[in-house]
Amino acid sequence: MPDLHMAxxxxxxxxxxxxxxxxxxRTLLREGARSEINPPDMNALEMALSIKDEAGxxxxxxxxxxxxxxxxxxxxxxxxxxxxxxxTDRAFAGADTLATTYTLAQCLHKIGDVEVVLLGExxxxxxxxxxxxxxxxxxxxxxxxxxxxxxxxxxxxxxxGRRNVDGGYEILEVPLPAVISVATAANEPRFxxxxxxxxxxxxxxxxxxxxxxxxxxxxxxxxxxxPTIVTGLEQAASQERKNIFLDGGASEIADQLVKILxxx
Amino acid sequence: xxxxxxxxxxxxxxxxxxxxxxxxxxxxAGPCFQCGVCTATCPWGIVREEDFTVxxxxxxxxxxxxxxxxxxxxxxxxxxCEASCPRGVPIAEVIRGLRYLLWKRRHVLPDLPTTLxxxxxxxxxxxxxxxxxxxxxxxxxxxxxxxxxxxxxxxIGCTPSFDRRAQNIARSLVKVLKASGVxxxxxGEGEPCCGESALDLGHRPYFEELANKAVAVFxxxxxxxxxxxxxxxxxxxxxxxxxxxxxEVHHYTQYLASLLQNNLLSFQNPLNHKVTxxxxxxxxxxxxxxxxxxxxxxxxxxxxxxxxxxxGPETLCCGGGGGRMWMETPIGERFSDVRVREAASTSAExxxxxxxxxxxxxxxxxxxxxxxxLKVLDVAELAALALEELT
Amino acid sequence: xxxSLFDPSEExxxxxxxxxxxxxxxxxxxxxxxxxxRELADEVDWPLAGVLIGDRLEHLNSQVLSxxxxxxxxxxxxxxxxxxxxxYTQALYAAIMERIPSVILFGATPNSRDIAGRLAxxxxxxxxxxxxxxxxxxxxxxxxxxxxxxxxxVVALLEMPDHRPQLATVRPGVFHSLEASxxxxxxxxxxxxxxxxxxIRTRIIEQVKGEGVSIGQAPVLVxxxxxxxxxxxxxxxxxxxxxxxxxxxxxxxxxxxxERERQVGQTGVICHPEIAxxxxxxxxxxxxxxxxxxxxxxxxxxxxxxxxxEFSDYCVVGDVEQILPALIQSLKExxxxxxx
Numbered sequence: 001m002p003d004l005h006m007a008x009x010x011x012x013x014x015x016x017x018x019x020x021x022x023x024x025x026r027t028l029l030r031e032g033a034r035s036e037i038n039p040p041d042m043n044a045l046e047m048a049l050s051i052k053d054e055a056g057x058x059x060x061x062x063x064x065x066x067x068x069x070x071x072x073x074x075x076x077x078x079x080x081x082x083x084x085x086x087x088t089d090r091a092f093a094g095a096d097t098l099a100t101t102y103t104l105a106q107c108l109h110k111i112g113d114v115e116v117v118l119l120g121e122x123x124x125x126x127x128x129x130x131x132x133x134x135x136x137x138x139x140x141x142x143x144x145x146x147x148x149x150x151x152x153x154x155x156x157x158x159x160x161g162r163r164n165v166d167g168g169y170e171i172l173e174v175p176l177p178a179v180i181s182v183a184t185a186a187n188e189p190r191f192x193x194x195x196x197x198x199x200x201x202x203x204x205x206x207x208x209x210x211x212x213x214x215x216x217x218x219x220x221x222x223x224x225x226x227p228t229i230v231t232g233l234e235q236a237a238s239q240e241r242k243n244i245f246l247d248g249g250a251s252e253i254a255d256q257l258v259k260i261l262x263x264x
Numbered sequence: 265x266x267x268x269x270x271x272x273x274x275x276x277x278x279x280x281x282x283x284x285x286x287x288x289x290x291x292x293a294g295p296c297f298q299c300g301v302c303t304a305t306c307p308w309g310i311v312r313e314e315d316f317t318v319x320x321x322x323x324x325x326x327x328x329x330x331x332x333x334x335x336x337x338x339x340x341x342x343x344x345c346e347a348s349c350p351r352g353v354p355i356a357e358v359i360r361g362l363r364y365l366l367w368k369r370r371h372v373l374p375d376l377p378t379t380l381x382x383x384x385x386x387x388x389x390x391x392x393x394x395x396x397x398x399x400x401x402x403x404x405x406x407x408x409x410x411x412x413x414x415x416x417x418x419x420i421g422c423t424p425s426f427d428r429r430a431q432n433i434a435r436s437l438v439k440v441l442k443a444s445g446v447x448x449x450x451x452g453e454g455e456p457c458c459g460e461s462a463l464d465l466g467h468r469p470y471f472e473e474l475a476n477k478a479v480a481v482f483x484x485x486x487x488x489x490x491x492x493x494x495x496x497x498x499x500x501x502x503x504x505x506x507x508x509x510x511x512e513v514h515h516y517t518q519y520l521a522s523l524l525q526n527n528l529l530s531f532q533n534p535l536n537h538k539v540t541x542x543x544x545x546x547x548x549x550x551x552x553x554x555x556x557x558x559x560x561x562x563x564x565x566x567x568x569x570x571x572x573x574x575x576g577p578e579t580l581c582c583g584g585g586g587g588r589m590w591m592e593t594p595i596g597e598r599f600s601d602v603r604v605r606e607a608a609s610t611s612a613e614x615x616x617x618x619x620x621x622x623x624x625x626x627x628x629x630x631x632x633x634x635x636x637x638l639k640v641l642d643v644a645e646l647a648a649l650a651l652e653e654l655t
Numbered sequence: 656x657x658x659s660l661f662d663p664s665e666e667x668x669x670x671x672x673x674x675x676x677x678x679x680x681x682x683x684x685x686x687x688x689x690x691x692x693r694e695l696a697d698e699v700d701w702p703l704a705g706v707l708i709g710d711r712l713e714h715l716n717s718q719v720l721s722x723x724x725x726x727x728x729x730x731x732x733x734x735x736x737x738x739x740x741x742x743y744t745q746a747l748y749a750a751i752m753e754r755i756p757s758v759i760l761f762g763a764t765p766n767s768r769d770i771a772g773r774l775a776x777x778x779x780x781x782x783x784x785x786x787x788x789x790x791x792x793x794x795x796x797x798x799x800x801x802x803x804x805x806x807x808x809v810v811a812l813l814e815m816p817d818h819r820p821q822l823a824t825v826r827p828g829v830f831h832s833l834e835a836s837x838x839x840x841x842x843x844x845x846x847x848x849x850x851x852x853x854x855i856r857t858r859i860i861e862q863v864k865g866e867g868v869s870i871g872q873a874p875v876l877v878x879x880x881x882x883x884x885x886x887x888x889x890x891x892x893x894x895x896x897x898x899x900x901x902x903x904x905x906x907x908x909x910x911x912x913x914e915r916e917r918q919v920g921q922t923g924v925i926c927h928p929e930i931a932x933x934x935x936x937x938x939x940x941x942x943x944x945x946x947x948x949x950x951x952x953x954x955x956x957x958x959x960x961x962x963x964x965e966f967s968d969y970c971v972v973g974d975v976e977q978i979l980p981a982l983i984q985s986l987k988e989x990x991x992x993x994x995x
Contacts, residue, residue, distance in 0.1 A: 127803070128785060129763075130775065132769075134772050143773070163765075168862070169862075171860040174857050174858070183872075220657055224656045225656075227781030227818035229816070230812065231812045231814055233811050236809060241966055241967055242967075245970045246971050261986075264929065264951050
């Protein structure tokens with residue numbers, strides 16, 4: 001039986017508190033903002049790594065983004081992934097989830113033998129949670145979202161995942177190949193393995209693929225491939241705490257609190 | 265309950281593991297002749313019936329075994345054992361080395377990887393946004409370090425940058441330094457984490473990476489003299505950074521003591537209080553600095569300093585070293601609970617210390633022990649209160 | 656440009672809302688969807704259809720109609736009895752292609768998000784996710800959605816002028832539901848549902864209702880500290896009324912009032928609730944790091960100088976033992992009013 005091949009999709013996102021909206025141009029000011037790997041994607045990678053620890057297998061990392069994302073993929077390689085693909089092309093820019101999931105799907109088709117695709121439940125910047133189902137749809141793979149644990153049965157060619165729902169849980173099974181999303185904080189991502197770090201950051205190559213490498217149709221990528229357009233952008237009300245002291249007797253305070261709770 | 269006597273009679277030796285342990289611990293456990301003074305002096309003996317068997321850990325390091333070594337996460341790196349070891353074994357170093365082997369095997373306690381990731385993504389172990397590193401300043405104005413204008417770099421460190429209680433130490437120290445007229449600056453948002461928590465948690469390779477980054481930032485800013493707030497930052501910069509580093513490092517109590525000696529600083533505002541002083545392990549036992557903080561305290565008019573029974577080289581650890589700040593300690597096993605009772609028994613009104621970790625632990629313990637009459641202050645806070653016309 | 660399977664010129668000017676039910680009643684977010692859907696439909700004078708999907712759902716028709724849908728669209732099939740994303744997506748897809756509505760709204764719940772995400776790709780259209788507000792541009796018949804990004808720091812307006820249907824998921828709890836009132840119509844239509852077992856790839860191995868502690872995901876977190884003297888029953892009652900969960904600082908955990916799994920903070924769980932309510936908590940930093948991402952922080956403490964107030968939006972200086980019972984009482988009374 002060949003080794004299980006897993007792919008983990010990773011997004012590099014700016015640290016949320018460092019993003020500002022230019023009040024004049026109404027565009028995002030990302031300049032100088034520090035970035036990080038989308039935290040739920042770290043949970044997805046950890047889930048794949050723990051499968052690899054137990055049952056063996058191979059993990060490919062896939063990310064779409066500008067060239068600087070390469071360094072972040074190397075973090076995932078140092079954690080234990082085996083190879084990394086960076087989908088980078090100016091033509092990919094401006095993608096909404098339809099175009100993003102198409103591009104990721106083209107990459108999966110090109111890699112060819114991936115049996116389990118793992119993603120974080122959502123990204124900390126867009127927070128749509130649409131990429132896992134969208135990718136499953138392009139691939140025509142079954143989908144289970146918000147998993148907290150995963151087991152893979154290569155004999156039966158299925159995976160079983162546990163997700164929490166309505167205060168309880170359910171265990172679902174789907175045949176391979178499949179797409180799963182991993183619940184935020186489902187596990188604690190391991191730190192980088194410093195024995196791998198030299199290899200991950202210096203010796204190994206990250207595969208760079210552009211639109212042509214992916215045989216991506218131009219109508220499906222970047223801005224043309226994105227039905228959604230952004231027509232306005234605003235800085236949300238300040239995140240500073242309001243520090244409002246409520247006055248009155250217990251029942252008056254209770255009434256004020258009810259109003260506050262209901263309006264949020 | 266595992267006593268030291270119930271050691272397995274037979275153990276399978278693994279030459280490769282032996283070699284690996286030898287390398288990770290630098291062979292430092294070698295001279296140990298198993299007298300057991302380490303176990304006997306370890307402060308865990310005060311709070312636990314079942315000792316933290318340091319001696320056994322050393323034996324395992326000698327013979328090359330990692331069985332039952334989980335207890336090494338208990339070590340607070342207080343160095344009490346090292347002080348009494350007749351063979352001069354750097355025991356905390358051995359334990360750090362063994363911890364790294366557990367990192368390699370991924371047998372670490374929960375939340376510790378998250379602490380290292382926070383160092384990686386946030387440049388601090390507290391999971392705080394790096395962009396808020398200067399939030400501690402409030403409305404104080406402190407210039408960014410400029411080698412042409414500033415004699416010293418005031419290195420704030422992560423805990424005084426982010427922990428609301430510890431921020432007051434940084435603000436107090438700034439006021440005291442300003443009063444002395446000394447020229448100083450800070451690195452602001454660009455201040456690198458010193459890496460101490462990575463080292464204390466046993467991840468020396470990552471610590472070295474962080475240390476090299478920090479040194480590069482100091483060089484780039486042409487820093488010649490660093491004053492740290494935390495003894496933990498001081499300890500690694502002084503003892504673990506590359507030997508050829510071209511800057512000197514002082515703990516702020518040392519720096520204030522020298523200002524006092526040179527009459528560049530004086531305290532005018534009498535504080536008529538009885539105080540006692542906690543020697544932080546990382547300043548006292550690990551760096552042999554017991555006098556400087558006492559000189560600062562005793563320079564405050566009106567202060568009367570009462571010593572606890574365990575003080576100086578015998579100081580009792582607060583429990584926050586050795587990475588224990590990032591681990592949970594069960595109730596009944598917190599050294600700081602014992603320590604605040606000891607402080608209160610001197611009839612002191614204020615427990616003074618000079619380490620942000622001690623402050624955090626003691627503030628919790630004073631509440632837990634309902635010692636409402638006892639206050640916790642850092643030496644820098646005490647000094648700021650003693651300045652004339654403090655507003 | 657990517658083209659959706661049908662374009663604006665072919666659309667039926669109608670708004671659909673996909674409803675979910677729990678037992679004999681629609682879920683809260685379904686009522687919220689009906690209310691918002693009604694408002695949007697009135698803005699453009701289009702009909703609103705409440706879409707029910709499952710098996711044998713007729714008992715829900717009256718709830719849909721009394722919450723002011725113009726019609727019920729029933730998608731019923733034995734293979735829809737249990738939720739599977741494959742079957743639900745397939746059934747809805749067929750109904751959409753048959754009726755080509757302009758707008759479809761979903762609750763941003765785990766199941767509806769999965770359906771919406773698959774449908775958007777199958778239909779080659781856009782999906783505005785986790786919206787906090789919606790309106791219709793009357794002239795163009797275009798849905799405009801407010802979404803937040805970057806942890807809530809940025810609000811963006813999204814639309815898809817050239818693609819149909821216009822899909823959006825709506826964050827639960829954002830919109831207010833309407834009281835039941837006299838139905839506008841009694842129209843119930845059934846969509847043709849053709850399903851084969853082979854489309855369903857998910858097998859349900861086990862389903863267990865309500866157990867286990869996972870405070871990290873709770874939308875409302877009621878935390879107790881030293882100042883509540885171990886009275887967690889009160890906090891639990893409040894948390895249940897608000898659909899949330901209970902957390903604690905270290906001292907009550909130490910004293911055995913509550914399990915360690917509920918400890919919040921640096922050496923406990925880092926939580927991301929929408930609302931955190933801190934009761935009798937002074938605000939040590941190692942606790943605060945566990946709740947500081949909350950959108951709203953409310954704190955009750957008898958000490959006006961407690962550091963927790965610095966981290967709070969709403970501060971109540973007072974006795975938790977008096978404030979909480981009053982709050983619980985008010986919430987219960989309010990509940991009686993809305994469900995009357």
